[in-house]
Amino acid sequence: MLKTIVNAFKVPELRKKILFVLGVVALYRIGCYIPAPGVDVTLVSKTVESNPSLAFLGLFSGGALQRMSLFALGVMPYITASIIMQLLQAAIPKLEKMSKEEAGQRRITQISRYMTIGISTIESIGLLTIFNGALQTIPGVSVWMVRVLIVGTLVTGSVLIMWMSELITQKGIGNGMSMMIFASIVSRFPLAFVQTFQSRATQTFGMNVGIWGYRVIVTAVIVLVLLAVIALIIYIEGGQRRIPVQYAKRIIGRRQYGGNATYIPLKVNGANVVPIIFASAILTIPSQLHAVFPKVGWLTSAANFLGAGWGNWVITFILIVFFAYFYTALVFNPVDISDNMRKQGGFIPGIRPGSQTTKFIETVMNRITLPGALFLGFIAIGSSIVMYYTKNPVAQQLGGTSILIMVGVALETMQQIEAQLKMRRYDGFFE
Numbered sequence: 001m002l003k004t005i006v007n008a009f010k011v012p013e014l015r016k017k018i019l020f021v022l023g024v025v026a027l028y029r030i031g032c033y034i035p036a037p038g039v040d041v042t043l044v045s046k047t048v049e050s051n052p053s054l055a056f057l058g059l060f061s062g063g064a065l066q067r068m069s070l071f072a073l074g075v076m077p078y079i080t081a082s083i084i085m086q087l088l089q090a091a092i093p094k095l096e097k098m099s100k101e102e103a104g105q106r107r108i109t110q111i112s113r114y115m116t117i118g119i120s121t122i123e124s125i126g127l128l129t130i131f132n133g134a135l136q137t138i139p140g141v142s143v144w145m146v147r148v149l150i151v152g153t154l155v156t157g158s159v160l161i162m163w164m165s166e167l168i169t170q171k172g173i174g175n176g177m178s179m180m181i182f183a184s185i186v187s188r189f190p191l192a193f194v195q196t197f198q199s200r201a202t203q204t205f206g207m208n209v210g211i212w213g214y215r216v217i218v219t220a221v222i223v224l225v226l227l228a229v230i231a232l233i234i235y236i237e238g239g240q241r242r243i244p245v246q247y248a249k250r251i252i253g254r255r256q257y258g259g260n261a262t263y264i265p266l267k268v269n270g271a272n273v274v275p276i277i278f279a280s281a282i283l284t285i286p287s288q289l290h291a292v293f294p295k296v297g298w299l300t301s302a303a304n305f306l307g308a309g310w311g312n313w314v315i316t317f318i319l320i321v322f323f324a325y326f327y328t329a330l331v332f333n334p335v336d337i338s339d340n341m342r343k344q345g346g347f348i349p350g351i352r353p354g355s356q357t358t359k360f361i362e363t364v365m366n367r368i369t370l371p372g373a374l375f376l377g378f379i380a381i382g383s384s385i386v387m388y389y390t391k392n393p394v395a396q397q398l399g400g401t402s403i404l405i406m407v408g409v410a411l412e413t414m415q416q417i418e419a420q421l422k423m424r425r426y427d428g429f430f431e
Contacts, residue, residue, distance in 0.1 A: 007421060014173075014420045021172035024164050025183045031071045031160070032064035032187075036153045038146040043134035044068045059402065060280065062184030063191075068131065068150075070157040073123055075180040078162045079281040081115035082177070086330065113162065120158035124151040126290075173420075174413035178273060182409040185402045226403060229379055233407045236375050239268040241368050243361065248345040264337065266365055269372035271327040273408025276376065278327070279319035280405070283312065313381035320380060324373035325366075334361040380404055 009015045035041050045066040048058050058065040061074035085108055089095045098104025128135075128147055138146055165176030172179075242263040283306050290296070290303035305311040338358040347353050351360050 008417055011420065014417065017171065017173045018417075021168055021174065021179065024168055024172065025179065028071065028161065028164060028180060028183060029062070029187060031157060032062050032069050032184075033067065034070045036068050036070065036072070036150045038136050038138050038141075038150060039068045039131065040134040040136055041067050044131050047131060047134065059188065060181055060184055060284070062187045064184075065127075068127075068134070070153060071161055072127065073120055073154055073158045073161075074184060075161050075165060075177050076281055076284055077119040077123060077158050078112075078116045078165060079177055079277060080119055080285070081112045083278055083281055084115065085112050090326070090330070116162050117155065117159060120155045121151065124154040127154065173416050174409065178277065178405070178409040178412065181277060181405055185406050188402075229403050230407050232375070232379060233404060234411065236269055236372060237267075237272075237408075237411050239372075241266045241268070241364060243364060244349060245341060245346050246349055248347070264361070266361075266368055267372075268368050269324075269376065270332060270365075270369065271324050271372075272412055273405055274327045275320045275323035275373070276380065276404045276408065278323040279316055279380075282319055283315060313385065317377040317381050320377040321373040324376060325369055328365065328369050332365060334358045334365065337361060376404060 008018065048066045060076055061072060064071045064074060085095075089099050089108070095108065099108060128150055135143075135146065135150075137143065141149075161180060165180055168174065168176035168179050242265055244261060244263050246261050286299065286303040286306050290299050306315055335358050338354065338361065341347065341357065342353045348357055348360060351357050
């Protein structure tokens, strides 16, 4: 592992990308500690920790929401805008056609950026309403000017996160949005472990084991769950179904072309960590609406219901399965694969080229996507249930959703580094 890291830094281009990502992430974490003007950070932190829906939002901001900092909104407005645009592409044929053209993709990206600004503005106003009691007066500045300043600060921070995410995607390693969420979740782990171990509770699963017994048992359970989930995720990520492909022989002049055999690798989890991120973003929408309309009773109940507990687990499972199929259908097109095989003289043994090949690939993809989606769903809610029933609120921050995002993003980034190293004949992580 150390040798691989050294090899990665030996390649100038790869070293530059890695250092660029680390620099952007460092700037992001610094921004999480710069509070917005005119806000009592202590009161904001108490409000967030006492509200399950706000605590859920705070997890994906890396503690920035608890500090009402420059990056308090996190990357969720940008992800929400991206989800809306992808759903619209599936529903509107004109947008789907645009997404297949380079100019159209730039146009869709521009719309997503403007939508991010709009969502950020709405969320900022909502947070301002929730934390109204934590606002402070600034000498010589009117109350309304302070409010405008806070909203402007939060929106600017959201735009900066969007810009940094796109920079990581374009010039660095990995997906920018995923990397920002990864940095936010990982930054909470050390504090969560420390606070869990320092808890004064004395009851664990109905057993009176004392303070130190509780600390040891809870910490051991969390570590075991983390290791088990990480091992299972890595195992499933490496699983794939290989469809054999045979190419017909062609004689051109005195040379023979084709006749070789290969395969189409179909991953069990073709969507990677995207379903988890999308499901998490959807679950934050009630909390975001509650931030805008804090006095609506049913909206408050919905936000609290989906913020933690059985409501969160059931809806998370359903959304993960849905987005696993949805995103796989977006990035994997059996029709294009079948057409490309036919044009190159390839065929699947026992399957006729054309529509039957397309149907066969689509059927296989649907079958292997189901166990991958169910696995992601069960791991997300299973580990969260274990964490929840430790009766330790801090341990809930280390739930399955957080672990899946963390491990998924880490694997995706390592695979990209692996590809870069293999191109330059270096041994990779997965030798």
